[in-house]
Amino acid sequence: MNDDKTIVAQGARPVLDIRDFSVELRSGKTISPIVDKVNFEVHEGRTLGIVGESGCGKSMLSLGIMKLVPSPPACIAGGKVLLDGTDLVPCSEREMQEVRGNRISMIFQEPMTSLNPVYTVGFQIIEALRAHSSLTSAQARSRAIDLLREVGISNPEKRVEEYPHRLSGGMRQRVMIAIALACNPRVLIADEPTTALDVTIQAQILDLMRSLKSDSGTAIILISHDLGVIAEMADDVVVMYAGRIIEQAPVHSLFAAPSHPYTQGLLGSMPTVDGDQERLQPIPGTVPPPHDRPHGCAFHPRCKLSDETCRTQRPPLEEKISGHKVACWHTGLGARP
């Protein structure tokens, strides 16, 4: 049934269409690409998962979509971010302020530090509402209470008056979600929304995001290094390595038949419940720093299959099976885990 949805969605125009999007880090004369010509689409009511190790450019990509990369030193080097057909890259800061929080919102990784400590949570939701609509303060307040109720906070009439330090991490992340959803955004970018939370709260937050997605039709970009979260939440998955997309596939296809050696490595380094592996298989080495990326395939120094071609030529992202794209010279050869 997942396939049916994919076909339907492919006919419609994507909510967010990222084309050849690049972010660079410029310090002095060295220019290091952090996100390198990335392409993907997100459709209404669907979730795109972005996976990768620390330092592969996931967070910079999400900040780049919002045009919030810390500049200097980082800057958007090219490409297009089409939100409902309009390109955001040439937009002015003032136009972006209209888009942020209104049509694209974001949830951050650290709920403990993502709320302004000097204002009540109610004030912060009202602030988001009033930045993009002409609600009166009484209307905004009652909407804030509704939002808190929607994200599953009990006794919302009382909670709107609370300061962030009186809420737990899970509660704060719920408040962050309420703020992000305040203006019914078209796209919600969740950058590791559950990483800082414990597992039970994590499950609750993921459930919440899922039900909100099906209620509102908001498209979600879920960034995570946790493959379990991705498997549970995403419809499509993008695997990033060293700033590039190396594998892109519908979630079931990716987990059933991971094609890139890196994706296989990621899956191999995860414990399974049935536990037929003796030991977990780590991927040797680390992600190369952005100013010192290897020639050819960026993964070749860590790859068991690498050969001369891998060292000299960068593999293109090509569709090997329907909907399943891989950037590897060896996938046709039937790479084994």
Next chain:
Amino acid sequence: MTAHSSAPADVKPGRYLLAALGRDPVSCISLAMLTTLFLCAALAPWLAPYNPLSINMSRVLQGPSLDHFFGTDGQGRDIFSRSMFGLRLTIMLGFTAIFVGGTIGTLFGLLAAFYPKTDTLLMRLMDIILSFPAILFGLAVAAIIGSGTTAVIIALSVSTTPLVARIARGAALMVLAQDYVSSGRAIGLHDWTLLRRYVLPNCVSTIVVFLTLRLGQAILLGASLSFLGLGTQPPTPELGTMAAQGIGFFFFAPHVTLIPSVTIFLLVLSMNILGDSLRDILDPRLRS
């Protein structure tokens, strides 16, 4: 939310501050002294037993007595009354300068932190101002616009601005690195709203603590400028000017110089002690 519910729910920040100060006897004494001095200054027109300007040549340079608690000066004016009015002016000079310098400095510091492009320009400008000693500044201002209260206020404000700008910039840079500023940006707030609601309130305690410490210095500097004859001109009572006027009779009537000097000393001392305690209470890094 259970983690913090052990703290009493409705502690007013002011009451918390007073309670924390009350635990330290030295702060208590300074607070009492400062309150007395401020009351004397504020109520000078009603409490002062004599007109601070009225000359009585039959009672020149008298020592302390029941008629004149602090004695009289070279022109027979009551030093007690003059000290009260002088304290009033000295405190007003200090506060005005701290307010003006603090406001401009905070604005510069926040702008420099928020817009990295203006950082170099603003902060180098502040460095240039900082390289002049405040007394030299006072001399220059007095030379340009003539000596007087205005000259002192300008000199003190200008010399306070770069110090506050540095402190504010540092505090703002720390706040700007916090996640909640990114989330404020991500909900589409304008720069001005971010500065006003996110950056300023979160660095205001650092700035206020610095200003309370600076207030003592500013008062001292203001009195020094007046002492040198660059500030308030006689016969207007100002503690620095009064101290300067007594120098000629120091060996046979030391109280004329000593009383205003001791008043300045007590004022600045209690302000500094209170400023220190305030920093200990407000700065979470120093809290054990």
